[in-house]
Amino acid sequence: MALLEIEQLSVSFDTDEGSFAAVSDLSLTLNEGEVLGIVGESGSGKSVTMLAMMGLLPFNARVEASRFHFAGQDMQTLSDRARRRLTGNDIAMIFQEPSTSLNPSFTIGFQLLEAIRAHEGGSRRQRRERAIELLDQVGIPAPAKRLNDYPHQLSGGMNQRVMIAMAIACNPRLLIADEPTTALDVTIQAQILDLLMRLQEERGMAMILITHDMGVVAGAARRVAVMYAGQLMETGVSHDVFREPAHPYTGALLNALPERHPGTARLPTIPGVVPGINDRPQGCLFHPRCTHARPDCRASRPALVTMHAETGLGIRHVRCYHPLNEEDLEIMS
Amino acid sequence: MLSFVFRKLLMLIPTLLGITLITFTLVHLIPGDPVAIMAGERGISAERHAQVMAELGLDRPLWEQYLSFLGNLVQGDLGHSLISSNPVLDEFLSLFPATLELGFCAMLLAVCLGIPLGVIAGIKRGSIIDHTVMGTSLTGYSMPIFWWGLLLIIFFSGILGWTPVSGRLSSSFWIETPTGFMLIDTLLSGEPGAFVDALRHLVLPTIVLATIPLAVIARMTRSSILEVLGEDYIRTARAKGLSPWRIIAIHALRNAMIPVTTVIGLQIGLLFSGAILTETIFSWPGIGKWLIDAVSRRDYPSLQGGILLIALIVMVVNLIVDLLYGLINPRIRHHR
Numbered sequence: 001m002a003l004l005e006i007e008q009l010s011v012s013f014d015t016d017e018g019s020f021a022a023v024s025d026l027s028l029t030l031n032e033g034e035v036l037g038i039v040g041e042s043g044s045g046k047s048v049t050m051l052a053m054m055g056l057l058p059f060n061a062r063v064e065a066s067r068f069h070f071a072g073q074d075m076q077t078l079s080d081r082a083r084r085r086l087t088g089n090d091i092a093m094i095f096q097e098p099s100t101s102l103n104p105s106f107t108i109g110f111q112l113l114e115a116i117r118a119h120e121g122g123s124r125r126q127r128r129e130r131a132i133e134l135l136d137q138v139g140i141p142a143p144a145k146r147l148n149d150y151p152h153q154l155s156g157g158m159n160q161r162v163m164i165a166m167a168i169a170c171n172p173r174l175l176i177a178d179e180p181t182t183a184l185d186v187t188i189q190a191q192i193l194d195l196l197m198r199l200q201e202e203r204g205m206a207m208i209l210i211t212h213d214m215g216v217v218a219g220a221a222r223r224v225a226v227m228y229a230g231q232l233m234e235t236g237v238s239h240d241v242f243r244e245p246a247h248p249y250t251g252a253l254l255n256a257l258p259e260r261h262p263g264t265a266r267l268p269t270i271p272g273v274v275p276g277i278n279d280r281p282q283g284c285l286f287h288p289r290c291t292h293a294r295p296d297c298r299a300s301r302p303a304l305v306t307m308h309a310e311t312g313l314g315i316r317h318v319r320c321y322h323p324l325n326e327e328d329l330e331i332m333s
Numbered sequence: 334m335l336s337f338v339f340r341k342l343l344m345l346i347p348t349l350l351g352i353t354l355i356t357f358t359l360v361h362l363i364p365g366d367p368v369a370i371m372a373g374e375r376g377i378s379a380e381r382h383a384q385v386m387a388e389l390g391l392d393r394p395l396w397e398q399y400l401s402f403l404g405n406l407v408q409g410d411l412g413h414s415l416i417s418s419n420p421v422l423d424e425f426l427s428l429f430p431a432t433l434e435l436g437f438c439a440m441l442l443a444v445c446l447g448i449p450l451g452v453i454a455g456i457k458r459g460s461i462i463d464h465t466v467m468g469t470s471l472t473g474y475s476m477p478i479f480w481w482g483l484l485l486i487i488f489f490s491g492i493l494g495w496t497p498v499s500g501r502l503s504s505s506f507w508i509e510t511p512t513g514f515m516l517i518d519t520l521l522s523g524e525p526g527a528f529v530d531a532l533r534h535l536v537l538p539t540i541v542l543a544t545i546p547l548a549v550i551a552r553m554t555r556s557s558i559l560e561v562l563g564e565d566y567i568r569t570a571r572a573k574g575l576s577p578w579r580i581i582a583i584h585a586l587r588n589a590m591i592p593v594t595t596v597i598g599l600q601i602g603l604l605f606s607g608a609i610l611t612e613t614i615f616s617w618p619g620i621g622k623w624l625i626d627a628v629s630r631r632d633y634p635s636l637q638g639g640i641l642l643i644a645l646i647v648m649v650v651n652l653i654v655d656l657l658y659g660l661i662n663p664r665i666r667h668h669r
Contacts, residue, residue, distance in 0.1 A: 056571050088574030095565060103566040104664055105587040115573045150663045166573065 003173060003206050004030040004053075007067035011045075011052050011230075013277070014060045020277040022048045022061075023230040027304070032173065033204045035197075037221030037238060039214055039253065043274040045230035046210045050176045054093050055083050071173060089119040092167035093176040097183050098159035102151035108135075108162050109147030112169065119170040134165040139195060157188035161195070168199060174206045175199075181216070193220065214257055218242050226250045229274050229285040232304060236316035246307060246316060246323040248292045284320070292328070296321055341652050349645065353406070356640045357399050360633050366391065367415045367631040389415060391633075402637065411638035416630050421638035425620065430513025431501060432612070432619030436604050438535055439542035444597060447547045451554025452589075456581060458559060467555070470548035478607055482541040482614040489537060496537050499616035503530050542611045546600040553596045557589040564588070591662050598654030602647040 011023040023045040030036055038046050052063045053070075068075045071090060078086070095101045103111060112131045116122075122130070128147075135143030138161040151159055160180060167175055177196060181189035197220055200207045209221055217224050217238055224238040226249060234247040245251040252270045254260070261267055272289040275281060284302055287293040304319045368377065368385045377385075386392045390401075405412060411421040454466040473481075490498045497503065501515045508522035516535070519527035561567065562585055570584045605621070612621035620639065627635040659665045 054572055056568055084574040084576065086574070088572060093572045095569065097565055100565040101569045103570070103584050103588070105662065106584075114575070118574055152664050163569070166569075 002029040003032045003034075003071055004028065005067055005069045006053075006065060009049065009052065009063070009065040009068065011048050011057065012062050012064075013058075014062060017278075019062070021230060022277055023052070025304070026227075026230075026232055028225065028232075028235075030174070030206050030208065033206055034223065035200060035207045035209060035221045037217030037224040038208060038210045038227060039212060039217055039224060040227035040233075041212060041253075041270075041274050043229070043276070044227040046227050047178050048230075049227075050093065050178055050208065050210060053176065054087055054091060056087075056093075085119070088115060088172075089170045090172055091174045091176065092170070092172040093178065094160070094163045094167045094180050096179040098163050099151065099156050099183075101163055102159055104151055106150075107147065108149050108151065108154070112147070112162065112166055115166045115169045130169070131165075134169055135162070137168075137199070138162070138165045139191075140165070155188075156184050157192060160184060160188075160192055164192075164195065164199070168203070168205075171203065172205055174208070176208045176210070178210045179212070180209075181213075182211070196220075214242070214253060215259070226253070229280060230277075231285060231319060232317070233286065233320070234316070234318050240316065244324075244329060246318040247286075247320045248290050248322075248324060248328075249286050251324050251328070252289075252291075292322055292324070294322060338652070338656070341655065345645070345648055348648065349641065352644045353403065353637070353641060354399075356637050357395075357402065360636045361395060363628070363631060365631055367633065370629075370631055371416075402634075406641075411641070412634035414627075414635045415632045416627075416635075421634050422642075424623065424635065425639055425642055427513070428618060428620050428623050431515070431617060432605075432608050432621060434514045434516065435535070435538055435542060435611070435617060435619060436601075436608055438539040439607075440546060440597075440601065440604065442539055442543040443546035443550055443600070446543075447550030448554050448590075448593065451551040451593075452558050452581065452586065454551065455555040455558030455562070455589075463555075466551060470551045473544045474548035474552075476544065478541060478545070478610045479614055481544060482537070482611060485537050485541060486614070495533075497530075497534050501531060501534050501618065502527070503534075506530060538611050538615045538617055541614070542604065542607050545607060546597075546604065549596060549600055550593060553593050554589065557592050558585060561585045561589045587661065591658070594654060594658055594661060598651050601650045601654075605643050605647065 006026065006028045009023060009026040009028075010021060012019045012021045026045075026049060028036070038049075040046050048057070048061075051057050052061070053075075055075075057063065063076075065076065070086065073086070075083070075086075102108070109128075109131060112134065113127055116127050116130055120127075120130075131147060132143045135146060140146055140158060140161050146154070146158075151162075154162070164180075175196075180196065181192050184192060193216060196207070196209075199205075209217065211217060221238050223235065224241050225235040226233045226241070226247065228249050234241060234245070234250050236246075241250060242254060245254055249270075252268075255268050256270060258267055270289055275285065275288070281288055281298075283296075283298040283300055284290070284293070287297040290297065302319050302321050304317045307316050307318050307323065366386070367389070368382055368391075371385075372382075383392065390398065393401075402412065411425075413420055414424055417424065450466050450470075454463040457463050486498055489496050502508070502519070506519075506524055506527045508518055508524055508527055510518045511521070512518055515531040516528065519531045558581075567580060567584060570580045575584075608619065609621035609624060611617065612619045613625050616622065620643065624636065624639050626632075627639065
């Protein structure tokens with residue numbers, strides 16, 4: 001049985017001007033110990049989906065799904081209290097900005113011990129030892145001393161390590177990493193990513209890695225999901241998806257990678273921006289920016305369909321009337 | 334840390350000097366003179382008037398009077414009251430406990446009520462509770478103190494008869510006042526009923542004096558809580574699966590208190606101006622009422638000394654608030 005099963009998830013926000021859908025018709029499954037990468041531009045609904053999973057959305061958000069199960073439990077019927085027992089314990093999350101994600105008024109130790117105490121027993125002494133052990137595991141030097149430090153005394157990379165220590169404190173079965181390296185220096189990014197992958201492997205926990213760095217996903221995640229304007233555009237085994245993207249959006253994202261165009265002065269871009277929550281176009285959400293758009297793309301919104309790539313290993317889902325074929329890929333590269 | 338305190342203390346000197354100059358000027362700008370007022374409606378002959386003025390040293394040029402005031406001040410002498418001829422410092426110190434007791438109770442009420450109300454209003458933003466708290470606090474803030482005090486006296490003392498109209502203790506009690514704080518002295522006296530009587534005298538003035546700080550603190554707490562609740566670290570706390578109560582009481586409140594502390598410090602300064610009106614309304618024998626009497630009698634030394642002492646207290650309180658600020662905000666503590 002899959003660890004996480006989501007079918008037809010939609011998230012909408014009720015505002016004074018009406019209700020706006022941030023995410024619609026999103027289906028995902030994730031197995032125990034599996035790593036899934038979610039990519040997409042800013043505003044594509046990646047974070048909102050994850051916050052919905054954690055139950056961390058503001059009160060004006062409405063989350064609906066035809067199926068939303070975690071470890072066999074129906075998340076939609078769970079009481080608030082039961083939900084809280086799950087969050088931070090079985091599902092944990094780390095965020096983009098480590099420096100603002102830690103409370104500036106409390107020490108690292110206080111915040112870490114609090115996470116341990118919320119879900120696990122043990123004496124004060126045992127918890128302290130556990131905290132030191134966790135800090136050591138995430139590669140923080142002199143962990144016993146750091147317990148008394150405040151977040152502002154540590155660097156961004158160190159703070160993110162503390163966030164990771166807090167997240168893995170209760171041995172979660174699923175770790176959601178929401179752009180964990182975006183706010184960090186390039187050299188630190190690789191270290192944090194390595195740390196996450198090592199912990200994931202050692203502990204066999206499932207992980208959802210949100211990023212807009214395709215390179216990160218290619219290296220880390222076996223499966224990838226591409227999101228655009230609140231919808232899944234393509235999912236599949238990352239190796240396949242990156243070699244033969246089926247959705248024009250995936251193709252365009254890959255084509256925008258600098259490493260694909262060595263020596264060129266101008267990199268290709270995707271013109272335009274992700275449509276905002278209240279100016280989504282008719283038809284396919286991507287068609288205004290799509291170089292392959294045809295009349296039927298403007299008329300109606302395509303559904304996510306299963307497609308079997310000729311050489312593919314896993315199942316591929318694509319939301320497109322005219323998936324890229326070999327010719328298109330030739331032109332692109 | 335110590336050098337910070339020392340620097341702040343050093344800065345008090347020029348500020349206090351400026352205050353002496355301003356109060357001295359303002360006090361002498363008030364028309365009339367103490368001798369004419371002492372003489373009352375019967376009047377006094379011009380010769381006798383000039384003689385008394387000379388005895389009090391008030392015939393000298395103003396700059397000379399100012400310099401001699403400063404000279405005495407440096408030696409710790411605030412002069413003598415023109416009315417009672419007691420040293421100004423002694424009068425101030427004997428009356429100050431009454432003001433301090435009232436101010437302390439008012440501030441305690443304002444903080445203990447204002448912070449929870451602000452927090453609840455912030456959490457339940459847009460609810461009936463929020464609108465009620467904010468509406469009431471705006472009313473309280475806009476209400477003139479003297480009028481509000483009179484309304485309370487009419488209703489609770491006049492119509493309901495629950496509380497005494499004025500003073501600190503009923504005249505049926507006669508107790509020793511070693512500390513000057515009536516609540517403590519009545520307890521020490523062992524006189525049955527005296528403590529309750531002192532408390533009943535204290536209730537209305539406390540409410541009146543607390544009204545404005547209460548409103549300001551509640552509003553500040555609300556906006557501060559609202560801001561803090563949107564912070565990333567609150568999301569982290571929720572992601573840990575902590576209870577909503579713990580998130581508010583520990584993670585949000587600690588950070589929200591930083592601006593509220595500043596406001597409380599400022600309110601302590603404003604409390605003295607509130608005390609002047611409140612003490613006058615309730616005939617509370619404290620500094621406020623003493624200053625008003627000094628104004629009406631043109632008791633120059635009492636006015637100058639009293640205002641200077643109050644200014645000193647306000648500045649010291651603000652220094653303490655500055656230090657407290659570092660205590661609740663670790664970022665400031667370490668950068669200093």
